[in-house]
Amino acid sequence: MLYSEKVMDHFRNPRNVGEIADADGVGEVGNAKCGDIMRMYIKVDKKTMVITDAKFMTFGCGSAIATSSIATEMIINKPISEALQLSNKAVVEALDGLPAHKVHCSVLAEEAVKAAVKDFYDKNGISYNEECLKSGECPCVH
Amino acid sequence: MIYLDNAGTTKISAKAKEAMMPFFDEIYGNASSLHMAGQIAKEHLESARTKIAKAINAEPSEVYFTSGGTESDNWAISTACKFGALKGKKHIVTSAIEHHAVLHVLDEMKKQGFKVTYLPVYENGIVRVEDVKKAITPETCLVTIMFANNEIGTIQPIEEIGKICAESGVIFHSDAVQAVGHVKVDVKTLKVNMLSMSGHKFHGPKGVGALYVKKGTPLFNFIHGGAQEQNRRAGTENLAGIVGMSVALEEAVEEIESTSKKLTELRDLLLTELSKIEHSKINGDKVKRLPNNFNMCFEGIEGESLLLLLSDAGVCASSGSACTSGSLDPSHVLLALGLPHEVAHGSLRLTLSRYTTKEEILTTIKEVKRVVELLRKMSPVWDSLQKGGKHVI
Numbered sequence: 001m002l003y004s005e006k007v008m009d010h011f012r013n014p015r016n017v018g019e020i021a022d023a024d025g026v027g028e029v030g031n032a033k034c035g036d037i038m039r040m041y042i043k044v045d046k047k048t049m050v051i052t053d054a055k056f057m058t059f060g061c062g063s064a065i066a067t068s069s070i071a072t073e074m075i076i077n078k079p080i081s082e083a084l085q086l087s088n089k090a091v092v093e094a095l096d097g098l099p100a101h102k103v104h105c106s107v108l109a110e111e112a113v114k115a116a117v118k119d120f121y122d123k124n125g126i127s128y129n130e131e132c133l134k135s136g137e138c139p140c141v142h
Numbered sequence: 143m144i145y146l147d148n149a150g151t152t153k154i155s156a157k158a159k160e161a162m163m164p165f166f167d168e169i170y171g172n173a174s175s176l177h178m179a180g181q182i183a184k185e186h187l188e189s190a191r192t193k194i195a196k197a198i199n200a201e202p203s204e205v206y207f208t209s210g211g212t213e214s215d216n217w218a219i220s221t222a223c224k225f226g227a228l229k230g231k232k233h234i235v236t237s238a239i240e241h242h243a244v245l246h247v248l249d250e251m252k253k254q255g256f257k258v259t260y261l262p263v264y265e266n267g268i269v270r271v272e273d274v275k276k277a278i279t280p281e282t283c284l285v286t287i288m289f290a291n292n293e294i295g296t297i298q299p300i301e302e303i304g305k306i307c308a309e310s311g312v313i314f315h316s317d318a319v320q321a322v323g324h325v326k327v328d329v330k331t332l333k334v335n336m337l338s339m340s341g342h343k344f345h346g347p348k349g350v351g352a353l354y355v356k357k358g359t360p361l362f363n364f365i366h367g368g369a370q371e372q373n374r375r376a377g378t379e380n381l382a383g384i385v386g387m388s389v390a391l392e393e394a395v396e397e398i399e400s401t402s403k404k405l406t407e408l409r410d411l412l413l414t415e416l417s418k419i420e421h422s423k424i425n426g427d428k429v430k431r432l433p434n435n436f437n438m439c440f441e442g443i444e445g446e447s448l449l450l451l452l453s454d455a456g457v458c459a460s461s462g463s464a465c466t467s468g469s470l471d472p473s474h475v476l477l478a479l480g481l482p483h484e485v486a487h488g489s490l491r492l493t494l495s496r497y498t499t500k501e502e503i504l505t506t507i508k509e510v511k512r513v514v515e516l517l518r519k520m521s522p523v524w525d526s527l528q529k530g531g532k533h534v535i
């Protein structure tokens with residue numbers, strides 16, 4: 001098998017698929033030309049700064065769908081500060097590994113979370129350290 | 143399981159399998175040996191050669207057995223280039239949609255100083271004969287254009303190209319791996335110098351193929367060693383494989399008309415039904431294509447996830463998306479049709495065989511519709527298109 005059982009489970013039964021109409025932050029990363037786009041929606045409790053809900057929509061291969069699915073699970077009910085610590089490595093580990101040529105999907109998941117948080121910060125005039133929201137470069141060469 | 147990846151490989155026919163069995167432990171002599179066991183093997187080898195020759199209207203002495211389509215392509219191109227280099231001709235004409243067994247060999251030739259012209263195929267996936275004519279120069283040593291494309295099934299004007307090459311005195315090779323056993327291939331009317339074929343694409347075994355080489359065409363050895371195959375291709379022959387391939391081809395050719403009629407109907411049913419999915423597109427000419435080839439793009443979804451979900455539903459299919467090609471780019475064939483990357487990622491290829499049933503096709507239609515809808519529901523690309531984005535197809 002190309003993918004671990006965990007990846008296949010998240011691909012076949014993706015958690016938290018869809019749109020949050022009144023989202024507090026939305027981030028979209030990737031490029032349809034490269035074959036992967038992730039859009040992440042988050043709801044944030046502005047008093048506690050905890051992410052109360054997250055949903056995603058993804059265009060991409062099996063691992064792109066699985067990484068976005070598990071990323072939503074990993075940030076729901078977490079303070080934003082913790083969600084920002086979510087690394088692509090943690091996503092790969094949570095999925096029991098990804099084939100080498102699919103690791104970029106986990107980078108995309110990390111970037112999607114950061115993009116959604118950045119959108120939330122921007123909308124609420126919250127200042128932040130650019131470094132924390134920096135994401136790796138898209139491996140796509142176009 | 144509904145197996146619709148017959149351009150990838152096919153199952154061995156019952157007849158071919160049965161014909162192969164004695165060659166493992168009864169007729170196991172080496173066809174080069176002078177003793178009785180060897181001579182019996184030799185007779186079977188030659189009778190298989192005659193069968194293959196008959197299927198393409200060649201002389202048996204013009205058929206050389208190889209390890210498959212890849213070797214046949216490598217051999218044909220390298221021999222024509224070697225001959226060309228001797229005469230100081232180092233230009234090759236090919237198409238943009240060849241199989242990697244041709245394209246990657248040409249990459250090697252380029253390292254040796256050859257220039258390659260890649261002819262475009264336009265929106266219908268077919269090379270224009272006048273382009274071939276214009277591309278040939280006094281430096282041209284080889285024209286290599288496939289008979290039928292493995293992804294989109296388009297059939298190239300081989301007879302007309304053959305005529306032009308013959309008039310210009312240029313060696314013409316055609317990779318007919320997807321065509322032999324599926325559509326009529328007659329080397330006499332085609333005027334090809336060399337033609338590649340492969341057993342596993344027409345219900346024969348894997349790892350065996352043949353190269354047709356027209357009498358009088360210069361032929362250098364590619365694999366060196368023993369004196370097999372008229373001293374042209376060394377190595378003890380894979381007799382079981384060769385016999386299996388010859389029986390499979392004979393059977394395929396016998397049934398070619400009825401198979402073609404049946405598969406054209408089933409393929410057109412797929413095309414008609416799945417074209418009803420909005421924002422979809424048929425890839426390649428609708429008529430000048432292999433009877434068993436279906437290829438379409440569905441906007442807003444990606445091919446690998448489509449394949450995985452179809453596989454879960456029991457349908458084995460294929461796609462030209464980047465993820466399935468193992469590179470960042472979608473297939474060069476789809477891009478050559480002028481499809482934008484984002485559309486080419488959402489391609490689906492279904493290739494039928496004479497064992498495919500109408501029931502399987504009906505189930506497949508239902509499953510493809512279901513999976514495309516499911517994936518579009520979670521696709522941000524589709525969502526943006528629904529909210530006023532500009533559709534490409």
Ligand SMILES: Cc1ncc(COP(=O)(O)O)c(C=O)c1O
Nearest residue numbers: 210211212241243292319320340
């Ligand atoms: C058009 C074409 N050429 C060459 C090949 C290679 O043939 P084989 O797998 O026998 O080496 C294939 C099959 O993959 C093909 O479809």
